[in-house]
Amino acid sequence: MTVQAALDELHLLLGDRLSRSKSELDQHATSETYFPPAPPDAVAFPQTTEEVSALMKICARAQCPVVGWGAGTSLEGQAQAFSGGVVVDFRLMNKVLAVSAEDMDVRVQPGLTREALNEELRATGLFFPVDPGANASLGGMAMTRASGTTAVRYGTMRDNVMGLEVVLADGRVIRTGTRARKSSAGYDLTALMVGSEGTLGLVTELTLRLRGQPEAITAAVCAFDAMSGAVETVIETIQMGIPMARIEFVDAAMVSIFNKVNGASLPEGPHLMVEFHGAQAEVRAQAESFGTIAKTHGAVGFDWATRPEDRTRLWDMRHRAHWSTLAHAPGKRALVTDICVPISRLAQAVEDTAADIAKSIVTGPILGHVGDGNFHAILLFDPSAAEELAAVKALSHRMVERALAMGGTATGEHGIGIGKTAYMQAEHGEGWQVMGTLKAALDPAGILNPGKLVPRRDLGL
């Protein structure tokens, strides 16, 4: 069967919910990446697992590529159809299927966004804690193994997905995991699927772990003379076992953008932004302990945000760092780096990165989830200036090489897509070939998100 014949069959299956309109193809040609647009041959909008399974069987017969699409916020080209084929957009599968307050879990469809989920949960006293900043879809977050500001306390998607329903490359539907809090019953298929970027199957349902909304929350921002003081504060806070809910580093360049774009009035220099969750007395004690540690490392200008509206302003500013940086530099685009290193190497990694950027022809602030050892540089470039794109790619390359040499990873939370396949051999060695073996076992024709994450066997990689 040809791809064209598959599209005809898919049209019979989905009717108007299979689109080949230019505007729809263009809207699904690119996400928040620095890669060129890659429009698919068609965009499907399934409403049920059965439709996804039927779609997959048709595409399997035609060896037609299938690429999942959540909210289009992935950063490494995961949702782009570089080999053409069908993009499966889950926007119509966006329901909360069941909340169990007693078990503190929820069953959702993959197109639901994390903000929409938390809106629905508001009255229950529960919340879903993983917060990558962008209002990503939960299916996409699972497939990228996303995390963000709260991972230091609540973990990543690895820790908060209890089970999945997955449509495999041949159309079979499996359910992974259970609603029990733990299990030793065989291979952890949930963990294998989380972070697989749609290369092993399409997720059609997720069971997620929820948390109780904390009785008290307090947040603060404080300034440091030097980056090293901020990082030393993070290390000591972790070692003391103080359970931070968030601990974010922003460098002087980022603070300058916050002041200009967001109307903040922070002293220009590196800062930590922290948040504590718990009972009133605990939060107070944690904040005091943190303050004591930070001051011994030179922290000044503590600004505590205990009112919800002050906290919202603080974290909105942090979440909008990417957009604020772009707004501050009209005409520029950004390559966002994403290395993660052991905490003991974090100060060195950030300092070396800052020095590298200072020596280059481009600019970009540094910020990160330093409690995990994960940080980003938002490297700005003029898309019409080839030497600037080359410069940001070279900076990103040096960051990854440094991270791997320190025992870290090329990506803490953004994933591989096509943007980082070049580092998989260096990071995993023979393990990358094992990933290729697993992929070939579950998707022998290679129709699921081809060209992403695993070795390109067609290229002999």
Next chain:
Amino acid sequence: MTVQAALDELHLLLGDRLSRSKSELDQHATSETYFPPAPPDAVAFPQTTEEVSALMKICARAQCPVVGWGAGTSLEGQAQAFSGGVVVDFRLMNKVLAVSAEDMDVRVQPGLTREALNEELRATGLFFPVDPGANASLGGMAMTRASGTTAVRYGTMRDNVMGLEVVLADGRVIRTGTRARKSSAGYDLTALMVGSEGTLGLVTELTLRLRGQPEAITAAVCAFDAMSGAVETVIETIQMGIPMARIEFVDAAMVSIFNKVNGASLPEGPHLMVEFHGAQAEVRAQAESFGTIAKTHGAVGFDWATRPEDRTRLWDMRHRAHWSTLAHAPGKRALVTDICVPISRLAQAVEDTAADIAKSIVTGPILGHVGDGNFHAILLFDPSAAEELAAVKALSHRMVERALAMGGTATGEHGIGIGKTAYMQAEHGEGWQVMGTLKAALDPAGILNPGKLVPRRDLGL
């Protein structure tokens, strides 16, 4: 090549560290299970990863089964060589390779036991939290996805293994994971290996996450009129977000054994045993909040253990529950069940199990890690009385069916081995076939721990 020829080659490789003595074979014929002994053809004692790799290449050529052995404490036959072949005993690979206090991680060999690790860590202020009771090897704990009393606070082996070195079925050596706290770089091979029971490879090194020894610890035991009060206390404590380090349920039968065998003087009835870790003030506040909740559900006779020696006595008694139960019933053996259910179904699951046991011809106490929804019945039987073995198997079968009907799992922490393969289809459906596909991709000849966990393709399963 024949198995005999492989053994000759292994003798050249390992010298005296390949044993075929009857006593060594007998010692490796059985672990803490109710299955009949199954002596291997030989026992190997490698000292290095290179030796394990060379051993595996020899066994691959001869299609000779290879079964890993840690401390022999597995409960479902995981370490027994039912198809013969070579048992690889890791007792000589038992070193701590590197402790990083700043990164709070440790690199160890698989034969090291958890107690030996914590002994070595004592001076660092750090500890490894996973505690399955038995002094298991860390390699074995990873392969079984073990957990135990502290999982409610610190997670299971899934959450505490950061990376592995694994020798694959063809002798290739891979390293999974990194020393960074999180990563989105490709398939989570660490999580795929953890819980794989030696069917995908032999673990030759582990990187484990450590925690800071808490500033303060307090433990307590309290009695309830009825089991339901104890379970309601657990649910409410979890929902309040009180971070228990341990919360264990023991039924009246278990308490009676503690009083008789361990010289305790607890009121005969169901009890909860709890522990809190944290800063002094936090622990005090948590203990008070728990006490208030417990009392509203009928708790009486609170006995607080704040001195280390009192806590040690309390948890030693809990850890020895299995042996005390056997000591109390001379001539009996035990089948230990291991279901895990959503917390909301826990009271029903325990009550139905207790009623089932009461109606049967056998006896056995119930106890469990109720903060996870995981509990065990230690079902006693006379090995010479076929009807008693049949009765305990029937009880175990009904417990598993009940757990699956409740959305739970056949095994919370003991694993599948050969003891629970019969439930894999019911628990995972088509997902079990996917496990078989992954196994076949990585071990096409099926030499790694044959007959365990995955479908028996030779039997058409």
